[in-house]
Amino acid sequence: MQARQKDSLLVASVKDSLGAAVITFALACVMVGLRVDVASGRGAELFLEHRWLAVAVAVLIVFAGRLAMNIFFWKREDPPSLNLSGLMPKGGLGANSSNIIKYGLLGLAVVLPFVLMFWLGARGSRQYIDLAILVLTYVMLGWGLNIVVGLAGLLDLGYVAFYAVGAYSYALLAHYFGFSFWLCLPLAGILAAFWGIILGFPVLRLRGDYLAIVTLAFGEIIRVVLLNWYQFTGGPDGLSGIPRPSFFGLEFSRGEGGFASFFGLDYSSIHRIIFLYYLIFAMALFTNFVTMRLRRMPIGRAWEALREDEIACRALGINTTNTKLTAFALGAMFAGFAGSFFATRQGFISPESFTFLESAIILAIVVLGGLGSQIGVVIAAIVMIGGFEFFREFEEYRMLVFGMIMVVIMVWKPRGLISSRTPSVALSKNAKGISADLVQEGHG
Amino acid sequence: MDYFLQQLINGVTLGSIYGLIAIGYTMVYGIIGMINFAHGDIFMVGSFVALILIVALGITAATPVLLLILALALVLVVAMALTAVWGWTVERIAYRPLRGSFRLAPLITAIGASIALQNFVQVSQGAKNKPLQPLFSGSFQLTDGGADGSGFIVNLSYIQILIVVTTVILMGGFTYLINNTNLGRSQRACEQDRKMASLLGVNVDRTISLTFVMGASLASVAGLMFLLYYGVVDFYIGFLAGVKAFTAAVLGGIGSLPGAMLGGLLIGLIETFWSGYFSVEYKDVAAFSILAIVLIFMPEGLLGQPEVEKV
Secondary structure: OOOOOOOOHHHHHHHHHHHHHHHHHHHHHHHOOEEEEEOOOOOOOEEEEEOHHHHHHHHHHHHHHHHHHHHHHHOOOOOOOOOOOOOOOOOOOOHHHHHHHHHHHHHHHHHHHHHHHHHHHHHHHHHHHHHHHHHHHHHHHHHHHHHHHHHOOOOOOOHHHHHHHHHHHHHHHHHHHOOOHHHHHHHHHHHHHHHHHHHHHHHOOOOHHHHHHHHHHHHHHHHHHHHHOHHHHOHHHOEEOOOOOOEOOEEOOOOOOEHHHHOOOOOOOHHHHHHHHHHHHHHHHHHHHHHHHHHHOHHHHHHHHHHHOHHHHHHOOOOHHHHHHHHHHHHHHHHHHHHHHHHHHHOEEOHHHHOHHHHHHHHHHHHHHOOOOHHHHHHHHHHHHHHHHHOHHHHHHHHHHHHHHHHHHHHHOOOOOOOOOOOOOOOOHHHHHOOOOOOOOOOO | OHHHHHHHHHHHHHHHHHHHHHHHHHHHHHHHOOOOOOHHHHHHHHHHHHHHHHHHHOOOOOOOHHHHHHHHHHHHHHHHHHHHHHHHHHHHHHHHHHOOOOOOHHHHHHHHHHHHHHHHHHHHHOOOOEEOOOOOOOEEEOOOOOOOOOOOOOEEEHHHHHHHHHHHHHHHHHHHHHHHOHHHHHHHHHHHOHHHHHHOOOOHHHHHHHHHHHHHHHHHHHHHHHHHHHOEEOOOHHHHHHHHHHHHHHHHOOOOHHHHHHHHHHHHHHHHHHHHHOOOOOHHHHHHHHHHHHHHHOOOOOOOOOOOOOO
16 A cells, blocks of 8 residues: 555645534534524424524634644644743742742732722722622632642542531521521531531542542532421522621621721721621631641641552551541531631522532632642632623623633643642652652542 | 332333433443543433424424334434534543543543533523423323222333333444444453553544444433433433433443443432332432442442452
8 A cells, every 4th residue: 555645734734624614513503503492472382593604603713723723833843832831930830939929919818908998999899809708718618629639639529518518507506596607617617527527438438530429429419408408498498697797796787886886987888898808818818727737747748648649558557548538527627617608698598509510610720720739729719700700791601611611721731720739748859750740640 | 009010111211211321421431431521411412402403303293103203213313423423522622632641630621521511502502491392192001090990090101112112222233333343342442451452453542432422322312312201401401310320320330331221220210219109309319329329338330340459
């Protein structure tokens, strides 16, 4: 047989792009080109709407885009090196720039409400502070999940279950016993950790992906129970009238004995918002502090070792079950704290807030920020949650783009955008040279 | 007893649908060891493609029977082909670049792909559920409800027969494909040792792609069945059906084809009996609990082989 003649650059590119265009057409012809809808008025009859223009546009975009990429990058013998990696610091953020970012963000977070108040006034700044509270909640959840996923390497797809346990613990304790927020906060954390241990104990000896699916199943079980146990949890109606937290016994209310009159300020509803902001800020910092300290303790070292190679861990006499269980319970505890904060901030909770999607968002924050990186979680949370709010007008496209970004970033940089998955300690300079990318994942 | 019989019939029907989806999970897991989390959504896309084709062809219950069957066969073939392209594309974009990456990476892209697919369908087809008028309404009455008419009437509808028969035919063809053709042989070779298979001239990437294609087309058959049986679809059906089918695959022993079918039947039966005798609200809890229990106590499933842990 003759050796196949090599096509010229242009021909090869066009062929390839035509293939892509044909596939796009096959994908789009039914799912985009026709839209099935329910006719209103004529019973439940279905009719079709034609949108062939959209299909043509999609096919053209794919063809042109792929052709351009083929000609300029993929099929070239000498592809111009688009030095994107030059823009990103080598090997994640260096210690120096990482510190600058860290303290910069910390300082910004401390002064943020006052800057906003000064700049926009009480009325205008409210929505931004609300957004900052939301971002901080996700930062805290991300840091909590980072213990489980980032440090111990256990993929938990049901993290939101513990968030729900925390939220419902507070709401129910306050509802049935009249406990205050400050009493319930630790209780919610303890209860969530307890659930983490109960659920974790049987499943933690499973392999990574099985563990992921079982945690997903548990998350769904808890949600379905919350949804159907009408007498106790209010079912789909949820629980409302959850009491607000007080500032050392001072309620944020108008009149005598309130926060404003005690400090001689004019009453304003923004006080409570700012208080909530600093509350979640402190809680998030506490999470970070505990995590960073634990990382330096034997248990933290054991987590990281477990993530790198479980079999080696077992050979070295580390009790893998206990190690995993602590990570799981601690992660759950922080989710419980965050959950009770969520309940008190909203004043209303329902199972709607604790769907699988929520778990996926938290997981995406951790993964895209870089597994195990604390600052990565912060940046990912700001970008994603902030971005979500920013694109609020494109409500229906948000989750579509979110899913795509999850795929693209994972394919492009599997270790996260701001990756730092290197273990805290390594044997020597040489040992450090074997990056985690090359090491097969332990059966964690 | 009659009530039991009815539940049995319903359970077997539902189980056939789960079994068809479960095959996609089990094959992909067998060959590349990953949970194709987006498979449930491929099933959902398949049922939407089928629905659109049915509406486009103007098939209604008024169509003459022979024509109706022919038209549905056409819908089935086209839907299988188009859904297979979706399955192929997901594999090409989201999984292939990550081959050889760390184990959880493809699972995370799979979750991303699942979210993207769900929301794509929500955007392109709308969030409302789409009810389809039943195409086959007839049924056999297996019992007459007793002489005084107070007993329970057991119905075996035509659509249930159609679903079970189609599933059996497809399973037969499929087993032949895996056991007796070149494609099946290379698939089994890749399952055992991918590197060795590639050294022996098996095109591994193509084999894996074809696995996804087959899984997706079977899922689209399940999608059509689901549509005909329940008469309603929305963009969210993939999640629950996917988790249950995965449970079926695990219960039967992941990696084993007869296991997937057996697991599907069992899950279908358990779900219908649970809703029939205990509570409808907690039927999903039953399925999820079985998943957890099986994974904890019997991770190799009913027909699977225990996995040896290697360093």
